[in-house]
Amino acid sequence: MTLSGMALEHAILVSLSERSGTGYELARRFERSIGLFWSASHQQIYRVLKRMEEAGQVAVNVVAQDGRPDKKVYTVSAPGRAELRRWLAEPSPQAGVQELAVKLRGALFGDPAAAAAEMARHRDAHAERLELYRQIEKRDFPAPDRLRGRPLHQYLVLRGGIRMEEGQVEWLEEILAALHDDGKDAR
Amino acid sequence: MTLSGMALEHAILVSLSERSGTGYELARRFERSIGLFWSASHQQIYRVLKRMEEAGQVAVNVVAQDGRPDKKVYTVSAPGRAELRRWLAEPSPQAGVQELAVKLRGALFGDPAAAAAEMARHRDAHAERLELYRQIEKRDFPAPDRLRGRPLHQYLVLRGGIRMEEGQVEWLEEILAALHDDGKDAR
DNA sequence: TAGCTCATGTAACTAGTTACATGATTTG
DNA sequence: CAAATCATGTAACTAGTTACATGAGCTA
Known part of the structure; x- marks a missing residue:
């Protein structure tokens, strides 16, 4: 674990804190609201979500559906909330507009x-x-x-x-x- | 060869068009003038210069020095000039401030x-x-x-x-x- | 019936960062 | 004597992109 950078992780933690959702939904949210500045492909999001799940920052709830593949609904877990609070308080010296926007939208969770x-x-x-x-x-x-x-x-x-x-x-x-x-x- | 993106390549072509120089010098220039927005580590620059040399876009002139390692002075070659002119005229749909700054500084070479x-x-x-x-x-x-x-x-x-x-x-x-x-x- | 939405992913690649390594010369 | 400057690079890693794959349901 490097724990530096980690920008997309934190954007995901903020978005999932606002509302739980699937990787697919996250990809669409990033195209819209937060995505005024941010963009992330679904491939990238799936990969990062998997890593975050292994790290215990998010929990998955698999929802069976008929006619289409199972949904994996992700929720922020306690360690994820702690990590988000830590990052929100910590200075991000190189932060650009996007990162500040994520911190702003995360302000309520820290x-x-x-x-x-x-x-x-x-x-x-x-x-x-x-x-x-x-x-x-x-x-x-x-x-x-x-x-x-x-x-x-x-x-x-x-x-x-x-x-x-x-x-x-x-x-x-x-x-x-x-x-x-x-x-x-x-x- | 992908020929998409290629941002650093073009920044290097512009900088070397203004004045020939070594990889080390390029790294320093990127910290200053162009580097109002742009930044690139010397490691990255050396790697890209090598690739550009293999592609024939730049030519090297090795200058022996005493007391310190040989210098490799890079110059833009004819195919490099052509590629730069091509890129300058071509639309860059996703260009941010940095890329436009590079195109501005390259305007004289196209x-x-x-x-x-x-x-x-x-x-x-x-x-x-x-x-x-x-x-x-x-x-x-x-x-x-x-x-x-x-x-x-x-x-x-x-x-x-x-x-x-x-x-x-x-x-x-x-x-x-x-x-x-x-x-x-x-x- | 063609294309969009929902929903997941793998594989290959490109770009960029961080850490490490060498070694003489110049400046404070 | 320590630190910065000049000058090169390798190796390992992280982040992000592009292409490909599957397959049902819904809409024009």
Whole structure:
């Protein structure tokens, strides 16, 4: 067991925590709601579910059906819930949008304060990166209107980085404000 | 040969087109300029360079050094240039920011009009996706201020999707405007 | 009757990561 | 003297993709 990465495992734990289901159903869910960003083939999901079952994170309930193959309905078991709670509280330093989305949708199955702390960490990290990119922009491209050819292309790539970081920071600010209100309300 | 995907190969072709270099150097470049988004370990790069050499896309020039191992300086060969030009003109339907950044930086080594056409395709695709997300937002979350718990988290994930698509569309608009001016100037 | 949905999987392959190994030179 | 830089690689592993296979029921 490596216990690093494990992204799809955690996405599955979140989805099955929301509602038990078959591998087939999970594959379809990943195409839709969570799958705004995430995608996973049914082959991949079947393989991972098998591994998770062997590791005791999920339990299977085989349901016989007539006219079509037996269904294997998966449910998160106690060790799976514990693992999910652990992962939700732990920092994911390299997390992209997808992984944060999974953590958000998992927030109800862990500690809400830990979720907010994780979002704040990422907001800070992206704000720092944004600041760095803006400094590079100012230093290397003081007059962007006059750029042509290669330097123009380099500049445009940097602009992409800036825009992506801006989007990320704003999104995380929105999340933190909303989670804050949500917490106030629950108290 | 599969010829699908091949992302790292093309990033290497672009980087070596800008300037010949060793695998080690490529690994460092990927940490910096292009590597705003891209990253590749030296192990991976060495393996891919070997494959590309066998395929005739790059040529090696072994440079003896004293006190340290021989350098292998790689240069793009004619078939490599052809393959790069082919890929630059071809649509990459699933391309993310990184891949578009590579295509941008490669624009000088292919047909500029084809590069602009590819960017326009992506702008349209992202604009369409954005429109879809906005419709889902309006339909499923008409009063976002009152959301709590799970629906709130679902809403925030959707907001992330909207912000990312907005960023992408605006970036691609900026690219198209700049490429247009650049082309006008060259004529 | 052709194609989609439900429901499972195997096999082969491609891509990428992590750990390990070597060894001189330069910098703090 | 320790750590980083230059410069190469192998081996083992994890993750993900693509192609193939089966087969009933339902829909246009």
